[in-house]
Amino acid sequence: MVNNKAVVFKKWAIDYPVIGEHFEYVTDREVTHELKEGEILTRNLYVSLDAYLRAKMRSHEETNLFGRFNLDQVIINHAIGEVIASKNPNIPVGEIVYSYLGWEEYSVIPAGQYVEIIKNARESKLPLSARIGALGMPGFTAYGGLLRYGKPKAGETIYISAASGAVGQLVGQMAKALGLRVVGSAGSDEKIAYLLNVLKFDAAFNYKNGDILASLKTAAPEGIHIYFDNVGGRHLEAALEWMLPRGRVVLCGQIGDVNTQNPPGVRNLFICVPKEISILGFFVMKFEQEYKAQFEKDVTEWLLSGKIVYKEDVTEGLENAPSAFLGMLQGKNFGKATVKIADL
Template identity: 50%
Template sequence: MPSNTSVIYLAHPHEFPVVGEHFAAKTNKDFNPVLKDGEILVRNLVFSLDPYMRGKMRDASKASYSAAFEIGKPLDARGVAEVIESKNSKYPVGSIIHAFVGWEEYTVLPDLPTTRIIPDARESKLPLSSYVGVLGMPGLTAYASLKDIGKPKAGETIFISAASGAVGQLAGQLAKAWGLTTIGSAGSDEKVDYLLKEVGFDHAFNYKKRSTHEALKELAPKGIDIYFENVGGETLEAALDHLNTHGRIIACGMISQYNTRQPYGVKNLMNVVSKRLTIRGFIVADFHEQYFEDFYRDVKALLVNKKIVYRVDEAKGVAAAPEAFVGMLNGKNFGKQVVHVADL
C-alpha cells in the first residue's frame, strides 16, 4: 500500500484558521489498514470544502448540528471516491461512491447511511466535482431552501449575497427560471461579470466598491421580496431595510461572522416586526427526505442539457486543501471550492 497524505486537525482557531498552526498536511508512509467486517477502503478522487466546516473547528463540548473535528485526526468532508478494497457487499470493489471521507488520499469507511453509490459516475460526461457541488449538498441547499423558505412567486425580486459561490450561483439561476428578478453581490468585478454574462442575473454589483444599501436602492427601487442570506453583518442590515412587507429571508449562512471575536451587531431588527418578515435558518439535512429526488432529477436534467452553468474552483492535491479552505473563508475562491485528489 502506498503512503497516505492527510490534513490533520491540530488546534481550535478563534479567528481565521492558520495553516500549520490549526491544521496541516502530514504523510503516513506506513499506511497499511486491515479492514473489519462492514468496512471499505476508498481512494479519494475529489472532496468538497464548505464554509460550514469552520463551525466544526471547535471544542467538542460545544454542541452543534455537525460533529466537531477531532484534534490529531484528519478533517472530513463530502467527497467522491473509488472503492479499492471491501468487506461490505453493498459496496463492491470498483464502485464510485459519494460519502464523508477524510481530507486525505485514502480513507477507511465504516458502513454509514450517508454513503451511496453513484451508478453512472464512470459513464457520465459530468465532472466528478458535480456530485459534491451542483448535484450535491450546495445544490440541494439552493433548490430546497428557495422552494421551502423563499416560496418564490413569479414577478418577485430576490437578492442573493455571495452570489457567485457554491450555493448562490445555482440559487440565482433557479430563481430566474421560476420568474424572479435576480440581484447578486460578489467581491470582484470578475465575479460580477460572471453573474451578469454567464449565470444570467438581471443585476449584480461588487460590494467592495459599492455599499449594498446604495446598490439595492438603485437596482430594486420597489424593494426586494426574498433575501438569500450567505454573508450576515452589514449586508443583512442593508437587506432588512430594503425587504418588502412579508418578505422572506433564507438564512443559509453568515460567513462574515465566522472568524471574528467581535460579531457585527445588526441595528435594525425592528424591521422584522414592522414588515412582518419571515427569517428562517436551516440545515440542508432538514430537506433531504422531502426534496432530494426532485432536486436531483430537475437539476441534473438542467445540467446535462446545458440549461445552467456552474463554476468550480479546484485546488490540486490534498496538501493544497488548507490554503484553499482559508482562501474560501476570505472570498478568494471563484465558484464551488473543491480539492482534486486523483483522476478516476
C-alpha cells in the same frame, strides 16, 4: 499499514484558522488495508470545501450542532472516492462512491456509514465532482432553501449574497427560471461580469465598491421580496433595511460571523416587526427527504440540457487544500470550491 497523506485538525480557531497552527497538511499518517467486516477502503478523488466546516473548528457552544472536529482528527467532508478494497458486499471494488471521507489519499469507511454508488460515473457527461456540487449538498441547499423557505413567486425580486459561490449561483439561476428578478452581490468585478453575462442576473454589484445598502437600492429600486443570505452581518442589515413587507430571509450560512469572536451584530432586527419579515434558518444536513428525488431529477436534467451552468473552482492536490479552504472563507474562490486529490 501504508503511508497516507492527510489534512489534520490541530487547534480550535476563533479568528481565521492559520495553516500550521490550527490545521495542516501532513505526510506521515497511516492507513491499514486490513479491513473489518463491512468496511470499505477508498482512493479519494475529490473533496468538497464547505463553509460549515469552519464552524466545526470552533469550540463555541453552537458548534455542537454541527458536530465539532476532534483535535488531531483528519478533516472529513462530502467527497468522492474509488473503492479499492471492500468487505461490504453491496459496495464492490471498482465502484465510484459518494460519502463522508477524510481529506486524505485513502480512507477506511466504517461499517454502517452512508455510502452512495454513483451510477455510470465513468460514462456520465457530468463531472465526477457534481455529486459534491450542483447535485450534492450545495445544490440541495440552493434548491430546498429557495423553494421551501423562500417561497418564491414569479415577478418578485430576490437578492443573493455570495452570488457566484457554491449555493448562490444555483439559487440565482433557479430563481430566474421561476420568473423572478434576480440581484446578486460578490467581491470582484470578474464575478460580477460572470453573474451578468453568463448567468444572466438582472443586476449585480461588487460589495467592495461602496456602501452595500446604496448599491442594493440601485440594483433593486423597487425593494426585495427574498434575501438569500450566505454572508450575514452588514449584508443582512442592508437586506432587512431594503426588504418589502412580508419579505423572507433565507439564512443559509453567515460566513463572515463565524471567523471572529465578536461579530458586529445585526442592529436593525426591529424592522422585522412593522415589515413582518421572517428570518428562516436552515441547514441541509437535516433537510427532509421529501424534496430529494425531485431535486436530483430536476438538477440533472437542467445541467445536461445546459439550462443551468455550474462553475467549479477546482484546486489540484491535497497539499493545497488548506490554502484553498482559507481562500474560500475569504471569498477568493470563483465558483464551488473543491480539491482534486487524484485522477480517476
